[in-house]
Amino acid sequence: MILLAMKPFLLKLKHKSQLDVDEPASGNGRIVISRKKVNCHDYPLAEKKSKLPIETPSPASDGNGSPIGGIAGSPASGVLLLGGQQNLLSAATSLGEYTMPERNYWQERPSECRKDLESMRNKIKTRYSSIAQRGNYGKQNSPYPNNWRMNGTLIAHLHEHSESVIKxxxxxxxxxxxASxxxxxxxxxxxxNKLNGNQTINKSRQVYSANTxxxxxxxxxxxxxxxxxxxxxxxxxxxIDRNSSKMTLQQALHLNQNEHSDGPVVDMVSYDHTSPNxxxxxxxxxxxxxxxxxIQQCAWRLENELRHGVITTICADSxxxxxxxxxxxxxxxxxxxxFRLAIAEIKHPSDSWIRKVACHPTEPSCLISASKSNNxxxxxNIETNHRQTVLWASPAPPLSNTSMNDPATTCGVLSGVVDNSPFILTGSSDQRIRFWNLCDPKSSxxxxxxPKDNLNDITFNYNTRLIDGSHVIEENIISLGNNTDMNALRVSAEENPRSGPDMPSASHQDAIADLLMCKSDKGQIYIASAARDGAIKLWK
Incomplete structure (x- = not known):
C-alpha cells in the first residue's frame, strides 16, 4: 500500500533520472538541445510530380471496373479508394456515421512565428525555382546539337572592311x-545562308556608312x-529593310551634346530577351x-564612378x-x-585591364572575364567574389602578375552548352582560336x-590544377622534335607558284577582336571571327 501511494513520486524520480542521463550538462546552467528533443522538419523546394494511381479491378466489381454499390469512403473527403476488398456500408450505418458537425465559433489565428516561417518558405521556394530555371536555361535551350565540336574548317573569307572590325x-x-x-x-x-562555301561571291547583304x-x-x-x-x-x-541593299536611318542622337555630356559609346548590349525596344x-x-x-527616351540611368576606371565592356544577364x-x-x-543598385565589386589581383565580360552559360551567378596579357x-562568382576557374594560355607561370613578355590578350569570348557541358571559345591577339571544355579540361x-604554328613540330595539350583555391586550366606547348624548316617550305612554295588567284589563309593574319555564333536555316552551326585587319572568317 505504501508503494502504491508513492507511485507518482517514484515516476517523477525515474523521469528526472532519464533527463539527467540525456542531458549531462543541464546542471551547469547551460541549456543543451539534443537531436532527440528537436523536431526537424524538411520542406521540399521543388514540387514533386504526383503519379496518378492505376485503377485495378477488385473481385467485387462489375464489368466497367467500378466497385459494386458505388464508391467506398467518405463523400466529404473526395478520396477515391481503388483496388483491394471494398467494405460495403449499409444505409443505416452511412446515415448514422455522417452527421452534421457542431457549429464552432472559434477562429484559428496563426502565431507570428508561423507566419514568418511560411513567408520564409515561400521566399526560398521562389528563389530556388528562379535559380533552377536559370540554371537549366542553357541546357534546355542550347542551339548546339549533340556531339558538336568546332573543327576549324574555313567556310568563307570576308574582307570588305578596310580597317579593324570592332564588334x-x-x-x-x-x-x-x-552585322559587323x-x-x-x-x-x-x-x-x-549565302556564305556556306557554295556561293561564288561572298558579299555583304547591306551596308551603311556612318562617316565615323x-x-x-x-x-x-x-x-x-x-x-x-x-x-x-x-x-x-x-x-533594316529586307528588300533593299541599304539601311535606313531611323534615329540619331549626339551624346556629347545632351544635358549629361556622356561622351561616346564604348560598348552596347541588346535587351531583347526582356524588352525588345x-x-x-x-x-x-x-x-x-x-x-x-x-518612345525615344531614356528608360533608366546608372552612374559608374570614374575612380573604378573607364568602362571598357558590358554584358547583361539573359x-x-x-x-x-x-x-x-x-x-x-x-x-x-x-533595384538599379551596385551589388558587387570584384577587383582583379593585378589590376589588369578588363577587355571582355560575358555571362556564364549554365551558372547564373558567375561572370566570364578576359583581362589584358597572358591570355x-x-x-x-558574383556572390562570393571568388575566382573559381582560370583559363591560362601563356608561357608565363599561372596566375602570375607579370606579363613575361607575353602581351597576348583574349578579346573574343563565346560561351555555350553542348551535351549539358559548358564550353568557352576564345579568340586572342595571338591569332589563335581555342576551345575550352569546362567539365573535361583535357578535351580542350x-x-x-x-600562321606561325607548325603543327608537325609542336602540339598543344591542356591540364588542370588547383592554385590559390582556383581551378586553373593551363595550355602547354610540347615540341615533337621534328624541326621542320618553315623557311624551306616557304621558298619551295614561291618557286612553284600555283595558277589562279591565291586562296585565303586558313588562319587569321592579325589579332582576333570578336567571336559570334550564327545558325543557318538548315541548322548548320557557324562560328564567325573578326580580326584587326578587317577580315571576317566563317568556320564550322
Whole structure:
C-alpha cells in the first residue's frame, strides 16, 4: 500500500533520472538541445510530380471496373479508394456515421512565428525555382546539337572592311543574320545562308556608312533594327529593310551634346530577351543608359564612378536580373537591374585591364572575364567574389602578375552548352582560336592555329590544377622534335607558284577582336571571327 501511494513520486524520480542521463550538462546552467528533443522538419523546394494511381479491378466489381454499390469512403473527403476488398456500408450505418458537425465559433489565428516561417518558405521556394530555371536555361535551350565540336574548317573569307572590325552582333539569337562594325565607319550585314562555301561571291547583304569609326553595335526591335555607337558621340538607330541593299536611318542622337555630356559609346548590349525596344549602352564618362527606341527616351540611368576606371565592356544577364561592367582599372561592377543598385565589386589581383565580360552559360551567378596579357580568362562568382576557374594560355607561370613578355590578350569570348557541358571559345591577339571544355579540361583544344604554328613540330595539350583555391586550366606547348624548316617550305612554295588567284589563309593574319555564333536555316552551326585587319572568317 505504501508503494502504491508513492507511485507518482517514484515516476517523477525515474523521469528526472532519464533527463539527467540525456542531458549531462543541464546542471551547469547551460541549456543543451539534443537531436532527440528537436523536431526537424524538411520542406521540399521543388514540387514533386504526383503519379496518378492505376485503377485495378477488385473481385467485387462489375464489368466497367467500378466497385459494386458505388464508391467506398467518405463523400466529404473526395478520396477515391481503388483496388483491394471494398467494405460495403449499409444505409443505416452511412446515415448514422455522417452527421452534421457542431457549429464552432472559434477562429484559428496563426502565431507570428508561423507566419514568418511560411513567408520564409515561400521566399526560398521562389528563389530556388528562379535559380533552377536559370540554371537549366542553357541546357534546355542550347542551339548546339549533340556531339558538336568546332573543327576549324574555313567556310568563307570576308574582307570588305578596310580597317579593324570592332564588334559582331547577331540580329536574332542563333539566327542566320549578323552585322559587323568597323573603324572604317561602315556597318555591314551578312547572311550565313549565302556564305556556306557554295556561293561564288561572298558579299555583304547591306551596308551603311556612318562617316565615323564604329565602337559599339547591338541589335534591337526584335532584330528589325541596329544600334550603332560612333567615336564622335553619335548613337544611330538604323532600320533594316529586307528588300533593299541599304539601311535606313531611323534615329540619331549626339551624346556629347545632351544635358549629361556622356561622351561616346564604348560598348552596347541588346535587351531583347526582356524588352525588345530597350538597348543598354555604356559611355566613356561612366554612364550606363537604357534607351527605349520606341518612345525615344531614356528608360533608366546608372552612374559608374570614374575612380573604378573607364568602362571598357558590358554584358547583361539573359533573365534581365543583373548587369556587369569591366573597367580599365581591373574592376568588375555588378548591378541589380531590379533595384538599379551596385551589388558587387570584384577587383582583379593585378589590376589588369578588363577587355571582355560575358555571362556564364549554365551558372547564373558567375561572370566570364578576359583581362589584358597572358591570355587570361577568369570565371568569377558574383556572390562570393571568388575566382573559381582560370583559363591560362601563356608561357608565363599561372596566375602570375607579370606579363613575361607575353602581351597576348583574349578579346573574343563565346560561351555555350553542348551535351549539358559548358564550353568557352576564345579568340586572342595571338591569332589563335581555342576551345575550352569546362567539365573535361583535357578535351580542350586549339581549333584554329596562328600562321606561325607548325603543327608537325609542336602540339598543344591542356591540364588542370588547383592554385590559390582556383581551378586553373593551363595550355602547354610540347615540341615533337621534328624541326621542320618553315623557311624551306616557304621558298619551295614561291618557286612553284600555283595558277589562279591565291586562296585565303586558313588562319587569321592579325589579332582576333570578336567571336559570334550564327545558325543557318538548315541548322548548320557557324562560328564567325573578326580580326584587326578587317577580315571576317566563317568556320564550322
Amino acid at each position: 559582331l552582333a547577331a540580329l536574332k539569337p542563333h539566327g542566320p543574320l549578323f 562594325g568597323s573603324i572604317d565607319g561602315t556597318v555591314r550585314l551578312w547572311d550565313c 569609326p564604329i565602337y559599339a553595335l547591338a541589335a534591337c526591335d526584335g532584330g528589325q533594327s541596329l544600334a550603332v555607337g560612333g567615336k564622335d558621340g553619335s548613337l544611330l538607330i538604323m532600320r 530597350i538597348i543598354i549602352y555604356a559611355t566613356l564618362y561612366g554612364a550606363i543608359v537604357a534607351w527605349d527606341t520606341r 533573365t534581365g536580373s543583373w548587369l556587369a561592367t569591366g573597367t580599365s582599372g581591373g574592376k568588375h561592377i555588378c548591378w541589380d537591374l531590379r 587570361e580568362v577568369s570565371i568569377w 583544344a586549339l581549333v584554329v592555329p596562328s
